[in-house]
Amino acid sequence: MTRLRVEEAAERLHYIVSPSAASLASGRTRTIGLLTPSVNKWFFANAIDGAERALRAVGFDALLYTFNVDEDLRRPVVDPDVLRRRVDGVLVAGLPLSQEEAASLEALGVPLAFVGTGRDAHVTVRVDDDAVGRCAMAHLIGLGHRRVGHMTGVEDGDHFWSPTAVRRAAWAAALGEAGVVVEERWVAVGDYDLAGGRRAAHRLLDDDPTLTAFFAASDEMAMGAVLAARDRGLRIPEDLSIVGVDGHDLDELVQLTSVVQDPGAQGAAAARLLLGLIAAGQRWPHHGGPVLHPFRLVERGSTAPPRPY
Amino acid sequence: MTRLRVEEAAERLHYIVSPSAASLASGRTRTIGLLTPSVNKWFFANAIDGAERALRAVGFDALLYTFNVDEDLRRPVVDPDVLRRRVDGVLVAGLPLSQEEAASLEALGVPLAFVGTGRDAHVTVRVDDDAVGRCAMAHLIGLGHRRVGHMTGVEDGDHFWSPTAVRRAAWAAALGEAGVVVEERWVAVGDYDLAGGRRAAHRLLDDDPTLTAFFAASDEMAMGAVLAARDRGLRIPEDLSIVGVDGHDLDELVQLTSVVQDPGAQGAAAARLLLGLIAAGQRWPHHGGPVLHPFRLVERGSTAPPRPY
DNA sequence: CTGTTAGCGCCTTCAA
DNA sequence: TTGAAGGCGCTAACAG
Numbered sequence: 066m067t068r069l070r071v072e073e074a075a076e077r078l079h080y081i082v083s084p085s086a087a088s089l090a091s092g093r094t095r096t097i098g099l100l101t102p103s104v105n106k107w108f109f110a111n112a113i114d115g116a117e118r119a120l121r122a123v124g125f126d127a128l129l130y131t132f133n134v135d136e137d138l139r140r141p142v143v144d145p146d147v148l149r150r151r152v153d154g155v156l157v158a159g160l161p162l163s164q165e166e167a168a169s170l171e172a173l174g175v176p177l178a179f180v181g182t183g184r185d186a187h188v189t190v191r192v193d194d195d196a197v198g199r200c201a202m203a204h205l206i207g208l209g210h211r212r213v214g215h216m217t218g219v220e221d222g223d224h225f226w227s228p229t230a231v232r233r234a235a236w237a238a239a240l241g242e243a244g245v246v247v248e249e250r251w252v253a254v255g256d257y258d259l260a261g262g263r264r265a266a267h268r269l270l271d272d273d274p275t276l277t278a279f280f281a282a283s284d285e286m287a288m289g290a291v292l293a294a295r296d297r298g299l300r301i302p303e304d305l306s307i308v309g310v311d312g313h314d315l316d317e318l319v320q321l322t323s324v325v326q327d328p329g330a331q332g333a334a335a336a337r338l339l340l341g342l343i344a345a346g347q348r349w350p351h352h353g354g355p356v357l358h359p360f361r362l363v364e365r366g367s368t369a370p371p372r373p374y
Numbered sequence: 375m376t377r378l379r380v381e382e383a384a385e386r387l388h389y390i391v392s393p394s395a396a397s398l399a400s401g402r403t404r405t406i407g408l409l410t411p412s413v414n415k416w417f418f419a420n421a422i423d424g425a426e427r428a429l430r431a432v433g434f435d436a437l438l439y440t441f442n443v444d445e446d447l448r449r450p451v452v453d454p455d456v457l458r459r460r461v462d463g464v465l466v467a468g469l470p471l472s473q474e475e476a477a478s479l480e481a482l483g484v485p486l487a488f489v490g491t492g493r494d495a496h497v498t499v500r501v502d503d504d505a506v507g508r509c510a511m512a513h514l515i516g517l518g519h520r521r522v523g524h525m526t527g528v529e530d531g532d533h534f535w536s537p538t539a540v541r542r543a544a545w546a547a548a549l550g551e552a553g554v555v556v557e558e559r560w561v562a563v564g565d566y567d568l569a570g571g572r573r574a575a576h577r578l579l580d581d582d583p584t585l586t587a588f589f590a591a592s593d594e595m596a597m598g599a600v601l602a603a604r605d606r607g608l609r610i611p612e613d614l615s616i617v618g619v620d621g622h623d624l625d626e627l628v629q630l631t632s633v634v635q636d637p638g639a640q641g642a643a644a645a646r647l648l649l650g651l652i653a654a655g656q657r658w659p660h661h662g663g664p665v666l667h668p669f670r671l672v673e674r675g676s677t678a679p680p681r682p683y
Numbered sequence: 684c685t686g687t688t689a690g691c692g693c694c695t696t697c698a699a
Numbered sequence: 700t701t702g703a704a705g706g707c708g709c710t711a712a713c714a715g
Contacts, residue, residue: 081458085403086708088394089691099438105423105638110414117413117438126460129408129426129438149390151435259623288627314568315624318597329414395692398707459708 096126097339098152102160103131106258107285107313108328112158112180115332123340128152132160145169154339157183158332161227176348178339180331184226188342189355190335192326194228198235198280200362201308201324205278206243209370210306213240214269216255216262216281216290232282232310251276255286262289263296270297277306277371284309284316284323291319291367302369312363320366331358405435406648407461411469412440415567416594416622417637421467421489424641432649437461441469454478463648466492467641470536485657487648489640493535497651498664499644501635503537507544507589509671510617510633514587515552518679519615522549523578525564525571525590525599541591541619560585564595571598572605579606586615586680593618593625593632600628600676611678621672629675640667 088094097120101109117127128151148155155170159181162170167184170177176188183189205213215236218229233252240247250272255265262281266289269276281287287309291301299305309316312325334356342350397403406429410418426436437460457464464479468490471479476493479486485497492498514522524545527538542561549556559581564574571590575598578585590596596618600610608614618625621634643665651659
């Protein structure tokens with residue numbers, strides 16, 4: 066066959082098709098846009114890592130776009146123009162989008178997938194955040210805690226399906242079902258990072274020093290709370306119990322009780338679902354609903370029964 | 375002018391040039407390949423983050439490629455074919471390359487930049503690893519330590535300018551200058567991560583329980599050593615002093631003494647230098663030598679004088 | 684199954 | 700300054 070001989074020669078000469086020419090002619094780029102707030106936070110880094118490996122395994126490229134979500138108070142400008150004609154699909158990791166932002170991404174005309182957040186009409190891979198929140202709270206309530214503070218992310222109101230909102234609601238619901246009247250001052254915004262968690266913990270304890278436990282929506286905030294406790298000379302878990310969410314690599318070192326999940330697997334799964342949509346030439350999944358990944362509570366030294374009065 | 379009216383219309387209609395067509399015609403892609411072992415380790419994540427933001431600030435895209443360096447014993451296969459005709463330049467973050475790997479990247483015909491490692495003939499942004507190692511060792515030796523173990527990365531022999539090799543040499547030199555006869559069993563490979571650091575620390579203490587301090591080539595390994603110390607019931611810093619390198623976000627929480635650097639700034643600087651080469655149409659910098667970024671020792675609770683016998 | 688051909692949308696050169 | 704035209708290297712549709 067001529068074909069075989071050509072292929073052999075191509076191999077030998079390290080011939081590679083020109084991606085630009087190929088995509089110009091075919092309209093396909095074999096490239097996925099990866100949108101995430103930042104690649105140096107644990108959840109995002111692992112989700113991106115998992116997605117990138119899954120993509121490259123099938124010869125797709127990953128274009129990385131980070132957004133300074135909380136650099137100022139304005140919403141991140143996800144400018145979809147930079148993605149236009151450049152990607153076959155977009156994977157959004159952990160970035161709760163407003164309706165307009167989601168719409169502007171949809172306007173790209175390529176399939177979308179979300180990991181860690183996202184409306185159910187899209188391909189979405191995440192944990193069941195309600196169950197995650199209830200799991201953490203059941204642990205604390207089971208230990209005897211009643212006055213439990215919550216450390217959360219910025220609430221924009223405009224976001225749908227943000228894990229932030231769902232975890233907070235689960236926290237409030239769990240306390241309510243335990244017969245506790247939840248106070249507004251038991252919630253503080255911690256931006257999902259260490260410094261924010263520390264600030265939030267200080268604010269919570271300033272406002273109500275009788276809190277015996279914190280449920281933090283991320284391990285990094287929970288670690289910030291550990292710092293705050295140390296700042297104040299509080300012992301963990303004797304004076305304050307803390308439970309986080311994520312399963313951060315350093316949880317064991319910090320002895321943090323956490324609801325652990327696997328963002329790398331979620332990123333990879335979302336990438337594969339996205340590739341499936343692209344291959345099928347569809348923009349929306351046929352059977353909606355999020356793909357829920359497992360999680361589990363790992364008890365470590367940061368939680369214990371509250372001290373008796 | 376017709377031009378102005380066209381530009382205005384383009385703006386209004388959200389018209390975006392087709393990147394494929396543009397690069398097919400011009401030969402330029404306005405895209406940089408970002409090579410790194412993994413995006414979920416602290417140094418790499420921050421270097422990539424800094425580089426990506428610097429690139430996007432000038433309208434360049436970042437193609438992310440991660441490599442499973444230590445997944446098996448084989449060297450990572452940096453397959454340059456996937457980059458061919460796809461990028462205007464390549465930024466390598468923290469991946470010490472063998473001669474062949476470097477040569478295969480050079481064969482792409484685009485400028486290269488390195489952050490955290492790299493031969494001086496290329497554009498290289500990093501800290502002075504010899505000075506970093508001596509800084510850490512001066513601290514330990516100044517405290518009175520003489521029997522200091524070192525936790526390092528895989529040594530391939532084939533790598534030039536690897537921070538691994540330079541930091542290790544600095545450790546040995548500093549001990550030697552203090553009149554200490556360095557023993558081979560005082561070195562253990564820790565793969566730069568938490569689990570590896572823990573293993574390495576156990577091995578070091580198994581082989582020589584009289585070691586009073588560790589110098590770890592990364593904070594993540596140092597944290598692994600903290601875990602190992604805890605495993606063995608050793609107190610830090612009373613029984614064992616530990617100093618790492620990086621300035622990891624969680625250093626304060628772990629109370630780790632560390633030689634801190636700023637990988638994000640290094641990534642951004644390398645990206646800008648790379649863009650400069652591309653703009654100038656050169657592949658090599660005119661005046662060689664690495665761009666050295668600052669570092670400093672931050673003392674925390676993990677280091678103290680050795681206990682008297 | 685193989686060979687041929689017409690674009691894909693832009694950049695660049697050359698003429699006007 | 701502006702306009703016209705050739706080609707960048709492929710893919711896909713079609714003819715043989």
